[in-house]
Amino acid sequence: MISSGSEEYLWNLVLLGLAAYLASSINFSVILFRVLGKGDPRDNFSGNAGTVNVTRQLGKLWGLLILLLDMGRAGAIAQIGVWLLPATLVPILGFILVVGNQKPLFHGFRGGKGVASYLGFTAFISPVLAGGSCLAWIFAYGLFRQPFIGSFFMIMVLGLGTIIHYSWAGPVITGAGLTMVLICQAHKTNIVAYGKKFGKKNNVGFSIR
Numbered sequence: 295m296i297s298s299g300s301e302e303y304l305w306n307l308v309l310l311g312l313a314a315y316l317a318s319s320i321n322f323s324v325i326l327f328r329v330l331g332k333g334d335p336r337d338n339f340s341g342n343a344g345t346v347n348v349t350r351q352l353g354k355l356w357g358l359l360i361l362l363l364d365m366g367r368a369g370a371i372a373q374i375g376v377w378l379l380p381a382t383l384v385p386i387l388g389f390i391l392v393v394g395n396q397k398p399l400f401h402g403f404r405g406g407k408g409v410a411s412y413l414g415f416t417a418f419i420s421p422v423l424a425g426g427s428c429l430a431w432i433f434a435y436g437l438f439r440q441p442f443i444g445s446f447f448m449i450m451v452l453g454l455g456t457i458i459h460y461s462w463a464g465p466v467i468t469g470a471g472l473t474m475v476l477i478c479q480a481h482k483t484n485i486v487a488y489g490k491k492f493g494k495k496n497n498v499g500f501s502i503r
Contacts, residue, residue, distance in 0.1 A: 303379060303380055303383065306378045306379055307379060307383055307386065307387075310371075310374060310375055310378060310379065310387055311386070311387060311390045313371075313374075314371045314387050314390045314391050314394060315390050315391075315393060315394040315399070316394070316399065317367060317371060317391075317394065318367065318368075318371075318390075318391045318392075318393075318394030318395045318398070318411060319394045319395075319397075319398035319399040319400045319401070319405075320398070320400060321343050321395070321398050321400070321401050321405050321406065322359075322360050322363045322364060323335045323343035323344065323345075323347070323348050323360050323406065324336070324343050324401050324405075326348070326352075326356065326359075326360065327352075330352075332351070332352070335347050335348055335351060336404055338350075338351055339351065340483070340484070341483075342404075342405065342406050342407055342480075343401070343404070343405050343406050344360075344405075344406030344407050344409070344410065345357050345360050345361045345364065345406070345409075345410050346441050347406075348360045360410070361410050364395070364406075364410035364411050364414060365410055365411070365413060365414025365417065366414060367411070367414070368388075368391055368410075368411045368412070368413075368414030368415040368418075369414045369415065369417060369418040371387055371391055371415065372384065372387065372388070372414075372415045372416075372418035372419055373418055375387045376418075376419075381460065382460055382463040382464075382465045382466050383465050384419065385419075385456055385460070385465070385466045385469035385470050385473075386465060386468070386469040387415070387469075388411075388412055388415040388416065388456075388469060388470070388473055389469045389470075389472050389473045389476070391408070391411045391412070391415055392408030392411055392412055392473050392476055392477060393408075393476065395407070395408040395411045396408050396476065396480055407445070407477060407480040407481060408473075408476065408477050408480065409445045409448065409449065409477060412449065412452055412473060412477065413427065413428075413448065413452065416452045416455075416456060419456070419459070420455065420456070420459055423451070423452065423455040423456065423459065424452070426451055426455065427447075427448040427449075427451035427452045427455070428448065430444075430447040430448055430450075430451045431444040431445065431447055431448040432444070433447065434446070434447035434448075440484075440488060442481045442484035442485070442488070443488075445477070445481065446478065446481070449473075449474055449477050449478070450474065452470075453470040453471065453473060453474040454470075454474075456469075456470045457470050457471075
């Protein structure tokens with residue numbers, strides 16, 4: 295039998311999850327391009343509506359704006375989650391945020407990759423962890439000169455750090471684990487392209503299917 299307190303938390307999770315998905319389905323990159331009369335950011339380069347692609351097409355200042363907007367929204371969702379949910383259920387909202395960012399209801403289910411959203415969400419929960427993930431991104435990018443590899447390092451620090459932060463609680467492992475898998479899956483085309491480039495450079499038959 296479910297206690298009244300548990301039932302309340304369950305309903306809060308369902309309602310907050312729906313709100314998180316709808317909020318993250320509003321893609322700031324797509325809206326910005328429409329306002330500026332620049333078409334659709336998904337039509338060029340990586341084909342997604344994320345911070346890196348905006349930076350490539352409009353410059354660093356616009357890319358920074360999108361980063362801050364995505365992070366700010368995610369931080370607000372995290373704040374509400376902390377108010378209304380048990381601590382170990384909050385990371386599930388982070389996963390839902392990433393789903394909404396990648397598959398936005400209002401933009402034909404074609405969005406970004408969710409890295410900035412997850413960074414902003416985790417920054418509210420643990421600023422130190424978020425700062426460490428940024429250092430990991432800088433290190434990886436400096437080593438490989440590939441933004442997506444930097445994102446992998448960042449996400450691993452964020453996800454595993456969140457799990458450790460909440461003492462390996464089951465819901466946290468589920469939320470953070472699914473988030474890491476989802477974001478890595480979103481970079482599949484980057485992995486394939488890098489694998490082909492690496493294989494050609496080194497004259498080896500390297501491919502990812």
